[in-house]
Amino acid sequence: MLDYGIAFEPLPASIGVSLVAHEATVSRLGDECNDEQRRRLLPDLIAGRKICCTGSTEPDTGSDPRGIRTRLTETSDGLVLNGRKMWITNVSVCDSVLVTCIDARRGKSGNPVTKVIVERERSPFDARETETIGLRQGYLGECVFADCRIQPENVMETQRGGTEVLKASWAVNRPLFGLVAVNLAQRAYDIALTYAMTRRQFGKPIAAHQLIQKQLSDIVTAITASRLLCYQALSLVDHGQPAAGAAAMAKRFAQTECQNAVFQAMNVLGAMGLSKEARIEQFYRDIRMIPVPDGTNEILALIHGRELTGMEAFRGTAVPA
Ligand SMILES: Cc1cc2nc3c(=O)[nH]c(=O)nc-3n(C[C@H](O)[C@H](O)[C@H](O)COP(=O)(O)OP(=O)(O)OC[C@H]3O[C@@H](n4cnc5c(N)ncnc54)[C@H](O)[C@@H]3O)c2cc1C
Numbered sequence: 019m020l021d022y023g024i025a026f027e028p029l030p031a032s033i034g035v036s037l038v039a040h041e042a043t044v045s046r047l048g049d050e051c052n053d054e055q056r057r058r059l060l061p062d063l064i065a066g067r068k069i070c071c072t073g074s075t076e077p078d079t080g081s082d083p084r085g086i087r088t089r090l091t092e093t094s095d096g097l098v099l100n101g102r103k104m105w106i107t108n109v110s111v112c113d114s115v116l117v118t119c120i121d122a123r124r125g126k127s128g129n130p131v132t133k134v135i136v137e138r139e140r141s142p143f144d145a146r147e148t149e150t151i152g153l154r155q156g157y158l159g160e161c162v163f164a165d166c167r168i169q170p171e172n173v174m175e176t177q178r179g180g181t182e183v184l185k186a187s188w189a190v191n192r193p194l195f196g197l198v199a200v201n202l203a204q205r206a207y208d209i210a211l212t213y214a215m216t217r218r219q220f221g222k223p224i225a226a227h228q229l230i231q232k233q234l235s236d237i238v239t240a241i242t243a244s245r246l247l248c249y250q251a252l253s254l255v256d257h258g259q260p261a262a263g264a265a266a267m268a269k270r271f272a273q274t275e276c277q278n279a280v281f282q283a284m285n286v287l288g289a290m291g292l293s294k295e296a297r298i299e300q301f302y303r304d305i306r307m308i309p310v311p312d313g314t315n316e317i318l319a320l321i322h323g324r325e326l327t328g329m330e331a332f333r334g335t336a337v338p339a
Pocket residue numbers: 035039071072073074075079080081082104105106107108153158307308310311312313314315316317332
């Protein structure tokens with residue numbers, strides 16, 4: 019995963035985010051599919067001939083997935099899915115969505131949460147893109163399942179617990195999102211440095227003014243520390259070490275520090291930093307999107323805090339004696 023992170027880091031932000039959504043879904047499917055599903059679904063997805071995504075978030079369900087309302091029910095016509103998913107990366111262009119839903123057939127006994135893979139060709143559904151401040155070249159959107167027919171062979175028979183599968187993919191996704199932020203800050207810094215070396219005020223390049231040098235130093239410090247935290251989290255995954263806390267720390271730190279770094283880089287360009295022509299404004303908008311997917315900054319702090327203290331702050335329970 020460290021090698022993957024190093025190769026991933028320079029990708030444009032919208033492509034990186036799209037890739038994380040696709041590959042995390044492939045890896046979740048790899049964990050949750052039975053042999054027949056694996057043979058049928060994975061080759062086209064792994065080869066990139068088909069695009070997939072994960073649909074967890076709903077209008078009333080974000081950080082706390084327990085409120086999911088999308089339902090799989092048995093009718094005289096077979097299995098149907100009803101519900102709405104929001105803020106789904108790739109949904110407008112995908113061939114399939116891995117949907118988390120309530121399996122109404124299970125009644126109240128046992129865990130009713132299940133996953134189905136909705137193949138668009140076989141189970142058409144409506145999807146549309148959502149206008150956002152950043153990542154505007156990406157494919158973030160919502161979809162509606164209205165009596166959407168689901169083939170029984172597309173219901174996942176999770177071997178590992180669904181939560182365990184999600185946790186494993188988050189340990190990788192979070193530092194990858196951190197590296198998206200690192201790349202945006204790096205590109206903003208490159209523009210700021212070039213500008214500072216050529217722009218002259220008070221008889222010399224602004225790069226020769228002490229406070230500009232401090233800003234450049236602060237930006238590089240933020241980028242370097244963020245990058246190393248993300249690499250460290252990915253390396254822990256490679257070594258089979260617990261990585262949840264490190265991954266949460268890496269994403270939150272990288273996003274916060276690199277967002278400040280992009281702001282400072284804009285500042286080095288003065289008014290020019292605010293222009294579309296200088297291109298930093300796009301990085302500023304794009305990086306604003308990164309705190310939310312796969313754990314907001316608040317949720318990541320709580321995940322890290324839980325690892326540090328052994329106490330669950332989310333639900334106010336499970337505090338050891
Ligand atoms: C670019 C992008 C890509 C995304 N891609 C996907 C995708 O592919 N698939 C998918 O299913 N979803 C996706 N999402 C949705 C994302 O996972 C959710 O937006 C996220 O989980 C937060 O949910 P929410 O927006 O409903 O905020 P909420 O959970 O409603 O939170 C609102 C605010 O309250 C805070 N908060 C919540 N609980 C606590 C707490 N216990 N303590 C302190 N503060 C708290 C949050 O940090 C946040 O600031 C994406 C979102 C974005 C922006």
